[in-house]
Amino acid sequence: MTTSRRFVMDTMLGKLARWLRAMGYDTLYFRVAQDRSLLQLARAEARTLLTRDARLARLAGAGGLLIRATEIEPQIVEVVEQLALAPSGEGLLSRCLECNALLEDRLKESVRGLVPEYVFVTHHRFVGCPGCSRIYWQGSHADRILARLERALGSRAPKGGADFPRPF
Numbered sequence: 001m002t003t004s005r006r007f008v009m010d011t012m013l014g015k016l017a018r019w020l021r022a023m024g025y026d027t028l029y030f031r032v033a034q035d036r037s038l039l040q041l042a043r044a045e046a047r048t049l050l051t052r053d054a055r056l057a058r059l060a061g062a063g064g065l066l067i068r069a070t071e072i073e074p075q076i077v078e079v080v081e082q083l084a085l086a087p088s089g090e091g092l093l094s095r096c097l098e099c100n101a102l103l104e105d106r107l108k109e110s111v112r113g114l115v116p117e118y119v120f121v122t123h124h125r126f127v128g129c130p131g132c133s134r135i136y137w138q139g140s141h142a143d144r145i146l147a148r149l150e151r152a153l154g155s156r157a158p159k160g161g162a163d164f165p166r167p168f
């Protein structure tokens with residue numbers, strides 16, 4: 001088993017899961033999960049198991065990565081460096097931070113009543129999550145995510161593509 005660009009996280013890495021999703025990586029995370037289930041899932045779906053637990057990392061062998069940093073920004077750097085990831089603008093903000101599903105465009109009319117009134121009036125592009133029904137729109141949230149990735153990763157941070165910024 002070798003590392004892949006798809007991930008499953010241990011229960012201690014919920015924050016890092018959201019950041020990997022923000023960069024577009026297919027990342028599974030469960031608040032409650034047994035080590036054995038995580039190992040099985042990693043093997044069955046060829047996902048790299050990221051963990052803070054040295055014992056679990058040993059069990060995962062070449063398909064696991066032990067995260068040593070405790071703070072989120074160094075953790076992001078650790079994953080990107082250790083796995084030689086090259087996050088791209090294409091995947092950026094393409095997944096739901098909450099549940100990992102790929103976001104889909106939503107017609108403005110369809111989100112009336114589902115987002116705050118001032119957001120509905122002042123925004124024109126929306127995306128929705130087919131997994132948990134969450135609606136996202138373009139805003140300062142996306143800018144903050146990008147700024148933080150740039151701060152953590154410097155020149156390796158993903159750059160926005162032609163279609164950027166995505167509604168979020």
Ligand SMILES: [Zn+2]
Pocket residue numbers: 096097098099100101129130131132133134
């Ligand atoms: Zn979702």
